[in-house]
Amino acid sequence: MSAAKAPLVFITGASSGIGQALAARYYAAGYRLALSARRTAEIEAWASAHALDPDRFRIYGADVAQVDSIVSAGRACIEQQGVPDVVIANAGVSIGMDSEQFEDLDVMAQTFAINNLGLAATFHPFVGPMRTRGSGRLVGIGSVAAIRGLPGHGAYCASKAGVVSYCESLRGELRASGVKVVTLCPGYVDTPLTQGNRYGMPFLLQPAEFAERAYRAIDAGSSYRVIPWQMGVVAKLLRVLPNAVFDWGVQGRGRKKRRGEQ
Structure with a gap:
């Protein structure tokens, strides 16, 4: 298949992990790639190190925290490469918070x-x-x-619960359109996002293994999949x-590092 006719995937947070x-x-x-991140130099270095065919990828600098920035990147992708077959909204952050600390409201x-x-x-x-x-x-x-709120993870847990509910809503809206909405819920994956965690991470996956399982779930059009x-x-x-049992079980569990903690 020629590069121009190959399917296209748009991925945010493509600079790492x-x-x-x-x-x-x-x-x-065999896909063409539309890769978006703030740190475009890291994508360029990765593409060079893996000798990617320049006809099969484009890089779009964007900050997903800025609506105009990421929307512009998506529109540029459509203009330059066409409408993707798959769009993966992967960019995310995970920072600990303590609601007693005023500055952590900014973290949320x-x-x-x-x-x-x-x-x-x-x-x-x-x-x-x-x-x-x-x-x-x-x-x-x-x-x-997203399943249950963990102490010190209020912002992250709430945001990921929001991702699940939002995707469920969007799935219902697009049900008759032929467009599928897929929600993937990773467990622990060995990435920069998790490497500073101060607690056990059962069933830890390497990024390549997660990507393989995610690829299969997306290709199958699964509406919701936890990996592993x-x-x-x-x-x-x-x-x-029961809440009492859950609360007892997470008491004393290590908390995610707050912003600025080493």
Whole structure:
């Protein structure tokens, strides 16, 4: 298949971690890549190191926390490469917060701006064109942290619960259009986002393994998938625990580092 006729995937947060692993997996599958991040130099270095065909990828500098920035990147993608077959809103942050600390309210605002509004703004340029075409996949990256609120993770857990609910709403809106909305909830993946965690991370996946499983779930058009499946079982068990039991179980659990903590 010529590069011009190959399917196209648009990925945010493509400069490292899950985003970069997904880019590698889709490139191996023959896709053209539309890669977006604030740190475009890191994408360029990665593409050079892996000898990517310049006819099969474009880089779009954008900050998902700024609506105009990420919407402009999406529109540029459509203009330069066409309407993607898959859009993966992967960019996200995870920062600990303490509501007693005034400055952590800014952390919550930043988290929502990136993880929630940024996700919706990522999808925005593509919804209409995909609906008109009658096909496409919009992929939201949630987290098992969406299932229950964890001490010190208020901003992150709330934002990822919002991702799950938002994608569910969008899925209903687009049900008859031919456009599928896929919600992926990773467990623990060995990325810069998790490497500073101060607690155990069961069923930890390498980014490439997560990307392989995510690729299969997206290709199948799954509406909702927890990866790995073992964390899905854990999440379901946590959901049905009585509050008193759950609260006792997480008492004393290590908290995610707040902004500025080493």
